[in-house]
Amino acid sequence: MLVIDCHGHFTSEPAQVAAFRSRQLSALESGDASGVALPVITDDELADAVSGNQLRVMDERGIDVVLFSPRASAMGHHVSDQRAGEIWTQLSNDLVYRVCQLFPNRFAPVGQLPQVPGGDLQPSITELRRCAEQLGFVAVNLNPDPSGGHWSGRPVTDPYWFPLYEVMEDLQIPGMIHVSGSCNPNFHALGAHYLNADTTVFMQLLEADLFSRFPGLRFVIPHGGGAVPYHWGRYKGLAARFDMPPVESLMGNVFFDTCVYHRPGVQLLVEVVGTQNVLFGSEMLGAVRGVNPDTGSGWDDTRLYVESLGLDEETRRALYEGNALRVYPRLERRLRDAGR
Amino acid sequence: MLVIDCHGHFTSEPAQVAAFRSRQLSALESGDASGVALPVITDDELADAVSGNQLRVMDERGIDVVLFSPRASAMGHHVSDQRAGEIWTQLSNDLVYRVCQLFPNRFAPVGQLPQVPGGDLQPSITELRRCAEQLGFVAVNLNPDPSGGHWSGRPVTDPYWFPLYEVMEDLQIPGMIHVSGSCNPNFHALGAHYLNADTTVFMQLLEADLFSRFPGLRFVIPHGGGAVPYHWGRYKGLAARFDMPPVESLMGNVFFDTCVYHRPGVQLLVEVVGTQNVLFGSEMLGAVRGVNPDTGSGWDDTRLYVESLGLDEETRRALYEGNALRVYPRLERRLRDAGR
Numbered sequence: 219m220l221v222i223d224c225h226g227h228f229t230s231e232p233a234q235v236a237a238f239r240s241r242q243l244s245a246l247e248s249g250d251a252s253g254v255a256l257p258v259i260t261d262d263e264l265a266d267a268v269s270g271n272q273l274r275v276m277d278e279r280g281i282d283v284v285l286f287s288p289r290a291s292a293m294g295h296h297v298s299d300q301r302a303g304e305i306w307t308q309l310s311n312d313l314v315y316r317v318c319q320l321f322p323n324r325f326a327p328v329g330q331l332p333q334v335p336g337g338d339l340q341p342s343i344t345e346l347r348r349c350a351e352q353l354g355f356v357a358v359n360l361n362p363d364p365s366g367g368h369w370s371g372r373p374v375t376d377p378y379w380f381p382l383y384e385v386m387e388d389l390q391i392p393g394m395i396h397v398s399g400s401c402n403p404n405f406h407a408l409g410a411h412y413l414n415a416d417t418t419v420f421m422q423l424l425e426a427d428l429f430s431r432f433p434g435l436r437f438v439i440p441h442g443g444g445a446v447p448y449h450w451g452r453y454k455g456l457a458a459r460f461d462m463p464p465v466e467s468l469m470g471n472v473f474f475d476t477c478v479y480h481r482p483g484v485q486l487l488v489e490v491v492g493t494q495n496v497l498f499g500s501e502m503l504g505a506v507r508g509v510n511p512d513t514g515s516g517w518d519d520t521r522l523y524v525e526s527l528g529l530d531e532e533t534r535r536a537l538y539e540g541n542a543l544r545v546y547p548r549l550e551r552r553l554r555d556a557g558r
Numbered sequence: 559m560l561v562i563d564c565h566g567h568f569t570s571e572p573a574q575v576a577a578f579r580s581r582q583l584s585a586l587e588s589g590d591a592s593g594v595a596l597p598v599i600t601d602d603e604l605a606d607a608v609s610g611n612q613l614r615v616m617d618e619r620g621i622d623v624v625l626f627s628p629r630a631s632a633m634g635h636h637v638s639d640q641r642a643g644e645i646w647t648q649l650s651n652d653l654v655y656r657v658c659q660l661f662p663n664r665f666a667p668v669g670q671l672p673q674v675p676g677g678d679l680q681p682s683i684t685e686l687r688r689c690a691e692q693l694g695f696v697a698v699n700l701n702p703d704p705s706g707g708h709w710s711g712r713p714v715t716d717p718y719w720f721p722l723y724e725v726m727e728d729l730q731i732p733g734m735i736h737v738s739g740s741c742n743p744n745f746h747a748l749g750a751h752y753l754n755a756d757t758t759v760f761m762q763l764l765e766a767d768l769f770s771r772f773p774g775l776r777f778v779i780p781h782g783g784g785a786v787p788y789h790w791g792r793y794k795g796l797a798a799r800f801d802m803p804p805v806e807s808l809m810g811n812v813f814f815d816t817c818v819y820h821r822p823g824v825q826l827l828v829e830v831v832g833t834q835n836v837l838f839g840s841e842m843l844g845a846v847r848g849v850n851p852d853t854g855s856g857w858d859d860t861r862l863y864v865e866s867l868g869l870d871e872e873t874r875r876a877l878y879e880g881n882a883l884r885v886y887p888r889l890e891r892r893l894r895d896a897g898r
Contacts, residue, residue: 362744367709369744404702404709409761409796413785414754421749441792445753445785451820452781455846455857456749480791482830486822506795517795 219535220558221521222542222549223276225394225440225475225499226284226325228314230271232263235313239292242302251302256309264317273324275502279521283553285546287328287359288314291407293398295333296366303332304341311345315353322556326549328357328394331382333364336371339382346382350389356548357438358386360393362419367402367411374419375426383432390547392436395419408505416444420472424453424462429471436471436545438497442478442487450490473545475499476520476537479506484523493533497541498524559875560898561861562882562889563616565734565780565815565839566624566665568654570611572603575653579632582642591642596649604657613664615842619861623893625886627668627699628654631747633738635673636706643672644681651685655693662896666889668697668734671722673704676711679722686722690729696888697778698726700733702759707742707751714759715766723772730887732776735759748845756784760812764793764802769811776811776885778837782818782827790830813885815839816860816877819846824863833873837881838864 234257245251272284288310297303311329318327329349331342349355360382362374372378374395386393397407397415405411416439429435439446446453453465474491477499478484488496500520510517524537543550574597585591612624628650637643651669658667669689671682689695700722702714712718714735726733737747737755745751756779769775779786786793793805814831817839818824828836840860850857864877883890 369707369709369742371744373744402709404711404713404758404762406761406765409764409793410754410758413757413789414750417753417757417785418744418750421746422744424749425746442788445757445788448782448785448788448823448826449753449818451818451823451850451857452846453749455819455848455850458851458857459846459848478789478791479795480830482826483788483791486788486826490820490822506792506799508795508799510791510795511798517791517798 219539220282221280221538222498223281223284223500223502224438224497224542225477225501226272226286227289227501227504228286228317229289229503230267231289231313232259232267234259235309236292238309239306242306243297246297246299246302251299259313261316261320264313265320268317268321271503273321276324279519281500281521282324283558284325285328285357286314286318286325288330290359290396291399293330293359293361295361295364295398296335296401298334298337300332300334300337300341303334304345307332307345311349311353323553323558326552327353327355328359329355330359331361333361335365339379343382343385346385346389346391350391350548354548354552355391356546356552357392357394359396361397362395362415363397365401366398367400367405373422373426375422375428383435387432387434390434392438392545394438394440396440412441412505413444416441417446420444420446420453423468423472424457424465427463429468436473438473438475438545440475440477440499440501442476442483443474443491447474447487447490469495473497473541476524477501477518479517479520481523481526484520485527488527488529488537493536494541496537497545498537560622560879561620562838562879563621563624563840563842564778564837564882565817565841566612566626567629567841567844568626568657569629569843570607571629571653572599572607574599575649576632578649579646582646583637586637586639586642591639599653601656601660604653605660608657608661611843613661616664619859621840621861622664623898624665625668625697626654626658626665628670630699630736631739633670633699633701635701635704635738636675636741638674638677640672640674640677640681643674644685647672647685651689651693663893663898666892667693667695668699669695670699671701673701675705679719683722683725686725686729686731690731690888694888694892695731696886696892697732697734699736701737702735702755703737705741706738707740707745713762713766715762715768723775727772727774730774732778732885734778734780736780752781752845753784756781757786760784760786760793763808763812764797764805767803769808776813778813778815778885780815780817780839780841782816782823783814783831787814787827787830809835813837813881816864817841817858819857819860821863821866824860825867828867828869828877833876834881836877837885838878
């Protein structure tokens with residue numbers, strides 16, 4: 219059995235990456251960022267960036283494969299310059315691609331998209347095609363609030379998004395719902411904005427009938443689904459009260475990861491959502507690094523929480539491997555090609 | 559032992575109330591709402607409004623007392639006319655007051671405030687004083703996002719709010735954090751906006767040091783604390799990572815209700831937050847009405863979930879009675895005066 223972690227970001231990228239972004243944003247403020255030179259990063263630098271970080275933790279915790287995408291808080295979709303967003307996105311995706319080529323049996327690439335608030339989605343579609351068709355990406359991160367905490371755009375069920383969904387469905391590329399940083403002082407990015415987005419999008423999906431139109435479209439809602447599993451009865455009751463389809467009707471298309479950083483939360487998640495819709499994830503070296511002094515283990519060592527539940531072998535296999543291979547059709551092929 | 563439900567709204571108000579608000583809003587659109595006549599509502603109408611609704615359910619479920627406030631979704635703080643908000647608020651609070659006078663041993667009044675987006679808080683302070691000093695209110699609902707889902711205002715830890723907190727502390731009036739309806743199409747009011755606000759405010763409180771300045775200020779975060787207890791490990795870990803005070807440092811001032819509509823959620827809440835910081839609440843006849851067909855019981859019959867946990871007598875007494883009497887100092891006096 220493989221242990222596949224569906225939620226990892228390149229949070230240990232070489233310093234040149236942030237330095238480039240900083241130069242790009244400064245140049246944008248001056249009016250033109252087109253001449254900002256891309257950083258030169260060697261394969262050795264990329265290998266070093268993950269060897270002492272993600273790969274070390276994966277080995278310590280027995281994680282075989284991580285679905286690996288650019289740092290979420292750095293996506294910065296609120297920056298409204300489309301061309302600058304494309305350059306930044308391509309650089310970020312190319313680095314993820316290279317890490318995954320260096321360690322093809324440990325990482326599978328997941329992309330970011332060059333979204334801008336209210337912008338045309340064609341550049342995102344172009345990048346999605348490049349990632350999936352040329353670079354072997356298995357999924358993409360989709361930001362439901364490119365404005366960065368102002369929520370000035372349209373719900374994910376609005377026809378605005380349909381052209382992108384058509385291509386995602388066609389390419390068998392699931393979307394992880396993931397906002398970037400918060401520009402709104404009300405929302406701490408990691409402690410409010412991320413979780414609010416997860417909660418918000420689930421309710422948007424419950425209100426609409428998106429998956430009748432896109433039956434092959436799949437969304438992974440990270441961070442254990444925000445507030446949703448904890449309020450599972452609320453959603454069931456709201457669906458009944460307002461004559462929406464039952465929450466179960468979403469379960470062919472919507473999945474939650476286990477990025478919930480204590481045992482009772484993971485236990486509730488698995489109990490109420492059911493094992494077919496939960497994917498192992500840890501987002502290690504992400505929002506919540508460090509060691510819980512009460513346990514001596516990492517807050518984000520979600521394997522410990524899963525292992526403590528006393529699940530039978532079939533359920534463990536679904537959470538760690540089977541569900542991921544089912545949800546991400548391109549992953550199995552990729553892992554087979556890598557000799558796993 | 560009393561069973562005190564800390565979270566109830568007057569959601570069964572006579573039809574004249576909404577009709578008045580509708581006339582007021584129409585008049586505002588035409589420029590002047592000052593001449594709109596207040597509705598005439600008799601005591602019999604008010605008694606009828608609760609007898610077949612809240613009182614009936616309270617009797618069925620063994621709830622002795624409900625902390626009773628105006629309908630949350632109707633507060634409508636996004637309407638920016640200060641004077642119209644004051645009239646609407648006074649009417650809403652007066653009706654709650656009258657219901658509580660009619661059934662003084664079953665209801666205790668909780669007010670709304672005439673907040674407007676970014677507005678001066680003096681009118682809210684005036685109404686708070688009127689409610690507490692003249693009408694015997696025991697608490698107040700505080701809207702952390704008067705803009706109604708645009709989150710254009712300041713975090714609840716900003717000095718903007720301090721004049722109000724001084725009076726709340728002085729009068730021993732706790733605040734229930736409760737948004738009103740959503741004007742943002744991204745946020746379903748009941749399925750996203752309410753929960754997001756709960757999550758957001760808890761993180762604001764964790765980021766700041768509000769209670770060193772206002773040690774007597776108390777907030778109740780409803781709907782089981784939004785996403786917070788489910789992500790308790792996340793908050794502990796974020797506090798450690800960013801050198802914030804630990805979550806435990808908030809526990810003298812921040813409380814959660816049990817408005818979580820399934821057993822696993824209530825179980826997690828009581829387990830991780832601890833029994834001293836959880837208050838029984840149901841918000842019955844609120845967001846999630848109706849019967850769960852799988853159990854034959856009301857979704858919002860949260861007593862059933864609490865009773866199913868097998869808690870000892872001391873814990874049950876804390877959840878149902880003791881914590882509420884401690885958190886709301888004016889409640890005990892009021893119940894004693896009513897002969898309870």
